Amino acid sequence: MDNILTLAEGLIKSASNSSEKGIFFIKGEDKEEFISYKQVYLGALKVLYNLQLQGLKAGDELIIQIRDTDNKLFIHIFWACILGKIIPVPVSVTHRENASKVLKIFRQLKNPKAIVNEKCLEDLEKFIIGTSFSESLEKLEASSIPIDEITKDRGMGKVELIKQEDIAFIQFSSGSTGDPKGVVLTHKNLLTNIGDIIEGFNGSERDSTYSWMPLTHDMGIIGLHMLPLVFNINQYLMPTSLFVKNPVLWIKKINEHRVTITAASNFGLRYFLDKLKDTEYHEWDLSCIRKVFNGAEPIAVDIIKEFLYKLAIYRLKRDTMYTVYGMADASLAVAFPPSDEEFSCIYVRRDSLNVGQPIVELKKGEESNLSMELVIEGYSVKHCNIRIVDDNLNILEEGRLGNIEISGDNVTKEYYNNPELTKSIISEDGWLATGDLGFIKGGRIVVIGRSKDVIRINGITYYPHYIEKKCEDIEGISTGRIVACALEDKLIERDRLIIFLLFKRRMEDFIDFAERVKKLIGEQINISVDEVIPVKSIPKTTSGKVQRFKLVEMYKKGEFEESINNVSEVLSRKVMDTIAAAKE
Template structure:
């Protein structure tokens, strides 16, 4: 059914290619090309080090690695040795920094890979939060980056590790979300899950080895790792991986590099396009050429049709085609992709009456200029090897154009959260479908996602989506895009909710009022 049985076979096949690989964009003037042949060789040498440190197949390895090139070598070393990678984003606040410690207690027999400076910082944060008792065990099972890469990523031993041949249903890696609140839930992803989804993605958009990718997303993110790294590797394409912090510092470098390398596929959540536009000016657009770009993936968070149009309007003069905007739906529980529109079509916007936008409502389509209109993008049909349905509160499928919870199942869908039976009990329906927690409806078989169930605000008998409120407020001249958050507070006495708006406003209070 698939080209490969597991990811080990995939990297071994790709290693035949000396002219295809990864361009690591490390700084404005520093790009490093690593062929898939070099990646395979270096990963085997890193595996030798991991195995010499006592790591064996089935052990979990928590990643706290900032450098993308180092991250990729260690990731593939784990896959080649049957070690289970557990990528965790590096923290920039206390809650984020505590996350790997919380994950440590969930895993069976974990180890940690981290640099010396970050380990000292992690230990300090742990001690300040009464977690010093766990550090004895952690320190004994920590591998320092400095012990793997002595001077640089080329400074590796000549010895190679022993390769483990995984079965299709063996765990490939565990995907934790980037959030810091609540108890961490790790999505278990097998080799079969990943290969099924990557195969479907490539088929849906007719990918070929002539395509090339660029992404600034963290490798701890499903779109960054699976969408922007594994997908091009398995399909023998070139890929550009831009450091996330570099994108934050210099967002316009993103499309300059896309121009330089004639990239055909961009990937980003809605935020990335907004952030890019907020720093762009025509002067910075000199020499941009996006005519090679045929797909602009937009997913992973609520998609703004206004922003899609603004990005296309701005970039059209630099050769970007309107049909390139590719509005998609996915999640870590599905590996990465759930629903895609048809490639090569201009994205579609559906306007419905916001007064009929709650669970169980039959949507009423209206004109865009209707005062009650709220717009959503179509996100297409289920990709191959994945099924989706829309259900009511009792998990019974609803009719076309009725809003309900989106549920999924298929070869790409996880078997559950790692070592978390309580969360798994809530994840699945009685007939085995994953409950996504997202609301939406089918429109002639094409999915329209409207929001998160838990985010809906219920006031005076009406449902409000926070992102709808935020978009309305962002339409005001005084409020910048991305500087407003809508939420609610509950009154336990009256059993009612009230809408609360947080605005980042840097002018005077009199100007705000």
Template sequence: QFIDGFWACVLGGIVPVPVAVGISDAHRHKLMHIVARLGRPFLYTTGPQVARLEKFAASEGLSFASAVINERTFTAEHVADISQPGEVHRSVPGDTALIQFSSGSTSEPKGIVLSHANLLANIRAIIERSRLTPHDRGLSWMPLTHDMGLIGQHLAQSAAGISQAIMPTSLFSRRPLLWLKEASNLCSTLLSSPNFGYKHFLKVFDGKGLEGVDLSAVRIIWNGAEPISSALCTRFLDAMEPFGLSRATMQPVYGLAEGSVAVTMPNPDRKYSVLSVKRLSLAVGRQAQMEVPGSAAAVDIVGVGQPIDDCRLRIADDNDAGVADGIVGRIQICGGNVTDGYHDPDGRLEQPYTPDGWLKTGDLGFIDNGELYVTGREKEIIFINGENYYPHDLEFIVEHHAGVELGKVVVTGARVTGRDEDEVIVFLLHRGSLGDFLPLANKVKRSIAERAAVDVGRIVPLRTIPKTTSGKLQRRQLAHRYEAGEFDATLVSLDRLAQASATIRNERISELEHDIFKICAAVIADRDVGADDDFFELGITSLALAQIYERIDEKYPGCLDMEDLFERSSIRAIAAHLEALLKKESAVQQAS
């Protein structure tokens, strides 16, 4: 349905704006902001989605969005008459091909305008660098609303005449092993996944394993869309090597929506490179210093290849002047694939260009032997599961939906030794007891999980919140203190209190509750779950809920919908609902 709608827009001269609606309020809010930015766009979606959007817009008092939904929406189910041929619009290279809205900020998503010329330049370069041919076979679970799924996979492979199989992202979430089972069945040569996808796959693989899978046909697995973990790449390749997967298939790449999708890519058929760099040498303007691999002072950074054709890249200093190789600086790009700017009908957005016309990516990195190494974000964006989140957005949610006063919450990203990705850490000003802190912490976790679909790593009480002399929050200082273990003793005490509380609540549970408890415990191995604990207060991710749903459905086929886990978000509530359904089914069978 998405592909039909997308290509109908392209052929009809209508500008498509791909948006993932998702299941959280944050995604719906983002859609409402986009509707407002575009004025009165048409919406193309499914009937059930329209009903959910109508309900949400009404509950939030968004009259402008309600008008668009009621008056300018048509659904895939009602597009039935295709007997009349449409009139093909003859586009020129400079026409707008699509608008991609940034995935990060929930409050102010920016619409990145891409022309046909931008897309063709990027697609041509992807085909050349990756040596794509009609003999390749693609398989992708990446969302078509994401630039990597739409442009990097579907459009590039379509242009190369490649046969493609598309796996619904929701299916990968529930059954990640099916991804490589189908790759084996289809003899797929081209795969892709961001960092979190490999982690999600391995979590299920470690428990279930794979049988009868042959991955020897795979020649490229693109790895991009978020910071790349060297350790996770190694784990994945180690696990899949017995199934015939070559270590040279892993291809770390770098890109961004402002560059259509791809900016740097390695040459295929060579093992990706990793540099162990002294962590403290990665400040802007410093020379990246090599360190002994595995040492406490070292951070491993994965190379993401060289600039593709028709795209130039430079590392710049504070004055937007290029710096020498090895110096950490701001990544800037220009070329045929780079957008001319954000969708900005009222002229109020700051466009992301230097005075000499280079696009500021907001990322930091350095060049070594001609290859780009990305070290992080210039600002404080937190990368989680292929999405970027702004601390001030999450703080806004806590202040407005968890009842925390303004200025008494700080959100930051931190990565402790041994983790493959950033954690979201929330610091709360609290001068009472730890026992009194637990209910507040649970409320904060629930508000962030419901509104932004983010799994909060830890919530930490603070006696004072550090600020600069001008009153700005010192997020990075708190992140460094967390990474250094300063709050470990407090967190251990909080874990003991939470475990004791869960043990008391679990002393008396039914047999059905026990079945669901075992399923939850198998999926959520990093924390104790009580029978009455709310999944959202625990910060359980939608990926974990999808796995819980899959396992419940295996044992009780067809009894639950995925939505039931969001509406009845505890073990006891799910068990009660399931018990009622089973009794009803039994009564019907006896009556017949």
């Protein structure tokens, strides 16, 4: 890391290093491909030549939307952009729920070119034709560069002179709260944070990383690709689609290659545990793992405890679970716990979690219906500052709940081509409003959740993940399959509580689940559920975060009316049958 001022310098330095470090692309149980960092550099130069031949120059924008089975191609294109000072804009692969995302991004850019593989374009056409995005789709297709035109071996591109303050790439938000916003990340932002991350987890040249997260996600591209490349350690990349097919392969390969650093969200850990079941792998020895980064929103304590418990027989140490806080706006990392400690929690009264109020701490198990267990994420990383403010931007003392704001050399200074959004989120003196609620405990940040997700009923604040966690006590309901949402009702001047439940069985069976959910929330949280709605899928980001706003949007558009009517019909029949049985 010494004397590296830009990412381009980092790649060149790793490429010229005498040790053969690089990327292992995991393609299956017995299928892998290795390329050294020197090969990454040479491959990127070849792609750069072709991009420059297509007329792309320093400062131009290039959308990259490539399926994760082509991670090697993605990396060559991405680093070609870095070397040529072209601005890469990675975008996740299209599926029905986010088909419009790439076109929303396209509209926000100035004059972009795009590299979108053929299957992605076909999917876009299928989902977009006939909608308000049709014209944007035509423009995107017209600006697209064929993949076979950039992979030809014609020559080596010209590396541009790059400065620390130049834009490295645009990381568009994963979309957990609305339209994607383009986070501008400079070389200085990224290298500052990469250095802080390495220092935070006490990284060494003996480390290696393993990732199943998409390269379009900040943890995937920055934490588990850029960092090991610049730090010149081996990295292992598993396509997210392969993880979905075979999540146990993640840990199998970590064991096989003796990997030390990996990461997973609530979704990833839960998905892995569901597939692991009671199978035993006698060949596993997970003592090699030093850290499992977990920066979910919020971190699910029950899941990480189950993960550590089930893998303890394979010598996975408890202090490997590294509960951190971060976001793309901060170039990834905001707060880390000490690297030599086990994760820790705090128990608070949930009715004390109102902005400006002091947190009321409880002992474990005390007043269980009011107790809320929260993970303590840690101290701010070296070059990042954290403060807590109330709704009037007054700075709050330790122990009071408020809005989390951050500043520092790792924090973005603007949102791309959007001065109004920049002004609304980042203050003149550089403090960025994260949109998260939290408080400081012993100098460490504790994050409660997104402020936009808060549910307010009769003047009391409720947090959706708390409601969801309570419902998981019902057999058949697990993490990620139930979502609590607030729907503002101006007529009654309060939020309506809507529960969405992933359910694909008979409607008669759903009625029983719905009644049990309503009863549990009424008895244990003392609020009434307005509606419980069965859904066939729950929209999530590429990293598994639930997109509550999409469920609310779909509800407002009437997309659940048929399901609601079906529930009403079955419920009516059940009531009539009960009355008839009573008469008999």
